[in-house]
Amino acid sequence: MSRSTAADSVGSLLAEIANFLVDGVRILSLSDRRHWGPDEHEQLRALEDALDEAKKDFQGLAPLVNGQSHYENDRSHDSLVALRQLRNNFSAHIGCLKDWSRLGGPIDPAWVRDTQALQRDLHRAQYRAAGRIFASGQESSTRCLGAFLVYRQQRAWRNRQELSVEEGGYQRRHLEELRVCNNVGGFHRHGEEDIAFICDFCDGHLIWEDLDKMPSVRTAHDNSIWTSSPTATTLPLANPPPANQPSPSPSPSPVPPAQRPGQPQWQATGFSKSQYEQKQVVFAPVAIANHSVPIGGGWQSFITCPFCEDDTDGPRDTDDEEDVWRPEGLFEDVASFQEHLEWQHPAATPAESSCLVM
Ligand SMILES: [Zn+2]
Ligand SMILES: [Zn+2]
Numbered sequence: 001m002s003r004s005t006a007a008d009s010v011g012s013l014l015a016e017i018a019n020f021l022v023d024g025v026r027i028l029s030l031s032d033r034r035h036w037g038p039d040e041h042e043q044l045r046a047l048e049d050a051l052d053e054a055k056k057d058f059q060g061l062a063p064l065v066n067g068q069s070h071y072e073n074d075r076s077h078d079s080l081v082a083l084r085q086l087r088n089n090f091s092a093h094i095g096c097l098k099d100w101s102r103l104g105g106p107i108d109p110a111w112v113r114d115t116q117a118l119q120r121d122l123h124r125a126q127y128r129a130a131g132r133i134f135a136s137g138q139e140s141s142t143r144c145l146g147a148f149l150v151y152r153q154q155r156a157w158r159n160r161q162e163l164s165v166e167e168g169g170y171q172r173r174h175l176e177e178l179r180v181c182n183n184v185g186g187f188h189r190h191g192e193e194d195i196a197f198i199c200d201f202c203d204g205h206l207i208w209e210d211l212d213k214m215p216s217v218r219t220a221h222d223n224s225i226w227t228s229s230p231t232a233t234t235l236p237l238a239n240p241p242p243a244n245q246p247s248p249s250p251s252p253s254p255v256p257p258a259q260r261p262g263q264p265q266w267q268a269t270g271f272s273k274s275q276y277e278q279k280q281v282v283f284a285p286v287a288i289a290n291h292s293v294p295i296g297g298g299w300q301s302f303i304t305c306p307f308c309e310d311d312t313d314g315p316r317d318t319d320d321e322e323d324v325w326r327p328e329g330l331f332e333d334v335a336s337f338q339e340h341l342e343w344q345h346p347a348a349t350p351a352e353s354s355c356l357v358m
Helices: 010-030 038-065 068-072 077-103 110-136 145-158 169-184 284-288 306-313 318-323 334-344 350-357
Strands: 185-190 194-199 205-208 267-271 278-282
Touching: 010 038, 010 068, 010 077, 010 110, 038 068, 038 110, 038 145, 068 110, 077 110, 110 145, 145 169, 145 284, 169 185, 169 284, 194 284, 205 284, 205 334, 278 284, 278 334, 306 334
Parallel strands: none
Antiparallel strands: 185 194, 194 205, 267 278
């Protein structure tokens, strides 16, 4: 079945898809449970989960794009194409359940995986649709909606930064930043050695090369790397690699660098995957909060430097205007972003501070 009407909108297509899911739940609920095995129970649960997530996504996304009616009435071409395809896939999937209820017999256990795959497709399709609405309303900013959500959270904290942060407050804050990142997309092992963040809103990829685990705390506030196992400060991956790495000993303990107010805090301490050597990387939320929708058919997101952006946004004397250092633009990947940060916005590293101490 493939219908295509001029009246289709994001809202009407999502409603059709929700109706298919409701149908599926009803078909199972009305069938004779005396013949059910674990597969039937699992199938019902999968359909209910898909319906719950679809509702939750819908309710969470609408306020981000100027409200429910704006979201429902959107007719962005790419969103309609994706959602029509998805509606047809859901229709075919629920058709299988209808046949099963007519013919009887045990349910096909493979259908649960189909339901779960469709649920993931629907989650991404909703995020993309919201991302497109957000992008179409942006004239100056290059951030995708996913980046904007992390950025907004960081801003809210920064504006309160003058207030003292209690013991452990930074760790909690960093974990909260990462929680927002995990709502926006996911971390995955990419190839043998790299870690990728993939944004659900724009499908943009950010790649950290040769990294064992993604650190979950900024280096400047990472007390735990001096006091406990580094695994306590790393972030689990969606596809965790086998945990066969030795625990590195927190050898010659440098004094944690004190936080200097106003100094860019972009570094995190990780370990290379290939050599398992300590290295400084860009703290994931710093890159994620500043990524943009991939352009020109690419898959990697570009990154805007937030520190340069602050410099050019901030108040300044008109006389100094020519001296203001302007960003060269967007960085094409995390590696070139990090290179820029190292040169233009150096932060105190453990190595530097241990030199200072010695
Ligand atoms: Zn994105
Ligand atoms: Zn910069």
